[in-house]
Amino acid sequence: MNKTLLILKREYLTRVKKTSFIVMTILGPLLMAALMIVPIVLATMDSVGKKSIAIIDETNWFLGKFEDTDNMTFQYIFVSVDSAQKAVLEGSYDILLYVPQPALNIPANAEIYSNRQVPMTTVSYIRNTMSREVETKKLLASGIDPAVIKSAKATINLVTFRLDETGESKKSYTAVNVVLGLVTSIMIYFFIFIFGSQVMRGVIEEKTSRIVEVIVSSVRPFQLMMGKITGIALVGLTQFSLWVVLTAGIYGAFMLIYNPGEMAQAQIGASTMMQQANPATEGLDQAAVSQVFEVIEAINFKVIIGSFLFYFLGGYLLYGALFAAIGSAVDNEADTQQFMLPVSLPLILGLVISNFIVNNPDGSLAFWLSIIPLTSPVVMMVRIPFGVPYGELILSMSLLIAGFIFTTWFAGKIYRTGILMYGKKVSYKEVWKWLKY
Amino acid sequence: MQAFLSVKEVTKKYANHLAINNLSLQVPKNSIYGLLGPNGAGKTSLIRIINQITAPDTGEVFFDEQALRPEHISRIGYLPEERGLYKKMKVGEQALYLAQLKGMSKTVARQKLQYWFEKFSIENWWNRKVEELSKGMQQKIQFIVTILHQPELLIFDEPFSGFDPINVNLLKSEILKLRDQGATIIFSTHNMASVEELCDNIALINNGNKILEGKMSEIRENHRTNTFECEIKNPVTNFETHIHSLPFSVKSFERKPNEQLSLTIAANESDSGNDLLRQLLPLGEITAFRELLPSMNEIFISHVSGSALNTLSHE
Numbered sequence: 001m002n003k004t005l006l007i008l009k010r011e012y013l014t015r016v017k018k019t020s021f022i023v024m025t026i027l028g029p030l031l032m033a034a035l036m037i038v039p040i041v042l043a044t045m046d047s048v049g050k051k052s053i054a055i056i057d058e059t060n061w062f063l064g065k066f067e068d069t070d071n072m073t074f075q076y077i078f079v080s081v082d083s084a085q086k087a088v089l090e091g092s093y094d095i096l097l098y099v100p101q102p103a104l105n106i107p108a109n110a111e112i113y114s115n116r117q118v119p120m121t122t123v124s125y126i127r128n129t130m131s132r133e134v135e136t137k138k139l140l141a142s143g144i145d146p147a148v149i150k151s152a153k154a155t156i157n158l159v160t161f162r163l164d165e166t167g168e169s170k171k172s173y174t175a176v177n178v179v180l181g182l183v184t185s186i187m188i189y190f191f192i193f194i195f196g197s198q199v200m201r202g203v204i205e206e207k208t209s210r211i212v213e214v215i216v217s218s219v220r221p222f223q224l225m226m227g228k229i230t231g232i233a234l235v236g237l238t239q240f241s242l243w244v245v246l247t248a249g250i251y252g253a254f255m256l257i258y259n260p261g262e263m264a265q266a267q268i269g270a271s272t273m274m275q276q277a278n279p280a281t282e283g284l285d286q287a288a289v290s291q292v293f294e295v296i297e298a299i300n301f302k303v304i305i306g307s308f309l310f311y312f313l314g315g316y317l318l319y320g321a322l323f324a325a326i327g328s329a330v331d332n333e334a335d336t337q338q339f340m341l342p343v344s345l346p347l348i349l350g351l352v353i354s355n356f357i358v359n360n361p362d363g364s365l366a367f368w369l370s371i372i373p374l375t376s377p378v379v380m381m382v383r384i385p386f387g388v389p390y391g392e393l394i395l396s397m398s399l400l401i402a403g404f405i406f407t408t409w410f411a412g413k414i415y416r417t418g419i420l421m422y423g424k425k426v427s428y429k430e431v432w433k434w435l436k437y
Numbered sequence: 438m439q440a441f442l443s444v445k446e447v448t449k450k451y452a453n454h455l456a457i458n459n460l461s462l463q464v465p466k467n468s469i470y471g472l473l474g475p476n477g478a479g480k481t482s483l484i485r486i487i488n489q490i491t492a493p494d495t496g497e498v499f500f501d502e503q504a505l506r507p508e509h510i511s512r513i514g515y516l517p518e519e520r521g522l523y524k525k526m527k528v529g530e531q532a533l534y535l536a537q538l539k540g541m542s543k544t545v546a547r548q549k550l551q552y553w554f555e556k557f558s559i560e561n562w563w564n565r566k567v568e569e570l571s572k573g574m575q576q577k578i579q580f581i582v583t584i585l586h587q588p589e590l591l592i593f594d595e596p597f598s599g600f601d602p603i604n605v606n607l608l609k610s611e612i613l614k615l616r617d618q619g620a621t622i623i624f625s626t627h628n629m630a631s632v633e634e635l636c637d638n639i640a641l642i643n644n645g646n647k648i649l650e651g652k653m654s655e656i657r658e659n660h661r662t663n664t665f666e667c668e669i670k671n672p673v674t675n676f677e678t679h680i681h682s683l684p685f686s687v688k689s690f691e692r693k694p695n696e697q698l699s700l701t702i703a704a705n706e707s708d709s710g711n712d713l714l715r716q717l718l719p720l721g722e723i724t725a726f727r728e729l730l731p732s733m734n735e736i737f738i739s740h741v742s743g744s745a746l747n748t749l750s751h752e
Contacts, residue, residue: 003538006534006537006538014525205523205524209521209522209524210517210520211521211522211523213520214517214520214521214579214582215538216490217488217490217510217513218510218535218540219538220507420485420490422519436452
């Protein structure tokens, strides 16, 4: 059997069998699925947390203006504030709203009392109802019909189209693209660091346990390094695909239990919970939901997943080799810092700048950083959801391939000398010399 | 004798440090060859070149009369001085892995490992993690892994470090057995007593240069210093004056219990043992007389430090 393959197999199997790998593989999808499912579940659990709210309105402006909702029931009481507060403490009401007699005849202040934390949605519902009422009264006092104002309000649904080379126009959804780009780029950033440092730790382990000289008497150092890097790459891919499959599985199982009709309703519920008090959006809920589906359909998943895998692998191979070189140059993990900084700087820079690139994905900064192999894995992922010309994509990808071939060659030279150097604190000058051996 | 491994004019330079300087060695087939030298002499550099871990700058190495090639790796077994195992891996799994890296098939490796584990009575270690074993136990496994693929050339760098005397003897007898079965063995150590015990030939290197090479018996013979030891029972009363009048110098004398006298004699080049004995007879009843050959330790120290052999001790 090919020796590199033997090494790859060992590196892969020892890591995949570790408890930490199994725990992470299971926890990851659970967290992801929870992120998707919990808001829906919360929205459907309307009976839970229903609040009874008592109102003492000294102004009499808001009598009958508060309407009961799914989560709140309102009751007007005409007692003193003190006794109402006692009633809240005794549990007769959850919340007490007290609107005192204003100094200038127009209510501007109100107080909320509760023996528990008052939910944000309740507070904003109360505030919005009151300000709407005051606004209406003020408009009427100025002789303006509030209905006129309402009908004059305009909502523009702005749809942007992107013209591509084939002359077709596609709807583009900036907000979704921003999220998609940033999420994938952050994932690549973390994957490179997580699996890159696994390579580094593996090399340090072999060096400190002194097994490395036994192994390099059987295989060439380069084979050992490549076996390790590719083995860990496979660990990364395994973990990623398990995450995708398990997340989809959990989400899918959830969808089966909750039937789809309820689902759509629940989604509307979830969005109304946030926007309940804003009348301008009320009518748009249905449209918003259908738009979400439209957006999801418009995303070119093939291109995004394909390039995600490519840039993850390419970026990992490029940095993995450098991390292996760092591991070979030191005796323990504490000594890695002086070498870690310059190696990780381009990646960190790429991630930080990504936040700006999102606003201008076709600018020259975005272009150059997505072409340079050291930053392209992180930066290109931000640009891809917005559409990148194939020429640029091919250029960036070929440069990344060339880049990792170069770093692997470069790291190989440092590695083969470094792994056999024990008990010596290594400087940059020293490493430079190794390159010339 | 035919050289199984020959190193021809090898030079290796690291940056501005000359590790090996135009070094040539002949390791005869089917023998134990001691590679000696102080720390930093270039032994490890040379061993790494033979193992093809690094390449020489100039010069060549011939293995079984062929220029050294990657295919030879499976015919060499190397136990490095700096050695270890994966701590988290199980013993058996790890031994199988290392054997496969040397090119053995899994089934053959498993059979051979079973044989050796039984021989060293460590069968019950198979499923234990390496980190649970003591250093000496780990060394045993490393030794087994080194010889498992029955290499024709074995290189042991300080093989006995970390072993108790019982296991040192076990290892020594295994090493001698391997030689008798036809292996050629390069043995690098600072323990000169084990060199005398095991080696057929030696080479001494210092600062990257070879300063001595040859059969150990010949080397010791060549380094004889005409020093003799004599023990005399019931010496004559005025032996001290006798000693001063002898035609050769007595370096030291020591009175032992039971009226025993022990002399160390530095003889002249021309004196034979018989001449000395004749001169010593009047001193009393001679119970022991022998020539002191220098130990490898003394030869080592004298060559490395460049100083003359002026003191000899009992072997």
